[in-house]
Amino acid sequence: MKTLTSKQELPPLSKADVAALKALHQQWCVHTQRMAQLTPEQVLADQAAALKVFLASPTLENEQRLGVVADERLTRQRYRVLHDAYLELALQAKTKAVAIIRRHLDHLLEAARQGLRHHENEAIKQGQSHLLDEPSTEMRQWVARLEQSLKVLDEAASHPDEWSEELLRWGEQTASTTLLRNDAEQS
Numbered sequence: 001m002k003t004l005t006s007k008q009e010l011p012p013l014s015k016a017d018v019a020a021l022k023a024l025h026q027q028w029c030v031h032t033q034r035m036a037q038l039t040p041e042q043v044l045a046d047q048a049a050a051l052k053v054f055l056a057s058p059t060l061e062n063e064q065r066l067g068v069v070a071d072e073r074l075t076r077q078r079y080r081v082l083h084d085a086y087l088e089l090a091l092q093a094k095t096k097a098v099a100i101i102r103r104h105l106d107h108l109l110e111a112a113r114q115g116l117r118h119h120e121n122e123a124i125k126q127g128q129s130h131l132l133d134e135p136s137t138e139m140r141q142w143v144a145r146l147e148q149s150l151k152v153l154d155e156a157a158s159h160p161d162e163w164s165e166e167l168l169r170w171g172e173q174t175a176s177t178t179l180l181r182n183d184a185e186q187s
Contacts, residue, residue: 017100024097031090038083040076043069098157105153109146115139 013021047069054062069075116139123129123136 013100013104017104020100021097024093024100028090028093028097031086031093035083035086035090038079038086040079043072043075043079046075047072094157098153101153102150105146105150109143109150112139112143112146116143 012018047066050062050066050069054066116136119135119139
């Protein structure tokens with residue numbers, strides 16, 4: 001199955017951007033995994049686990065862990081605050097990833113619009129209709145595809161609690177394209 005990105009044959013991101021996207025995705029995964037562990041429902045399970053560990057090995061460290069989760073109300077509040085903090089960290093990672101891709105798409109869109117203006121002007125100079133001129137038509141389609149990509153990106157960004165599959169595919173595709181391009185350049 002081809003992704004929106006591969007259908008549009010978008011030029012790859014730089015190596016640095018691909019590396020940044022991978023790192024941001026990793027951060028997002030760690031933060032969301034920790035968020036899942038810090039739910040109010042997890043309090044009772046953590047209390048039972050801490051008690052079991054303390055009874056098996058009554059060390060000061062295990063006593064401290066048991067004391068930390070002993071008050072159910074306080075522990076629920078602590079988990080809620082930590083959960084919200086990890087949600088914010090996950091959102092920051094995703095926002096940075098979206099910014100990297102948006103910067104790339106905005107640059108491509110501006111270049112495509114300039115190319116469209118150039119082709120339309122050339123068609124007019126040659127006495128052709130800029131609406132029917134094949135290069136102009138192709139550039140209009142390219143501009144429309146880039147604008148659609150920006151809409152998809154905005155949609156992905158509107159869901160802060162999930163890392164969109166489109167972001168993952170973008171990173172994977174551009175990573176493999178960048179690696180292939182760099183291998184070819186080194187050959």
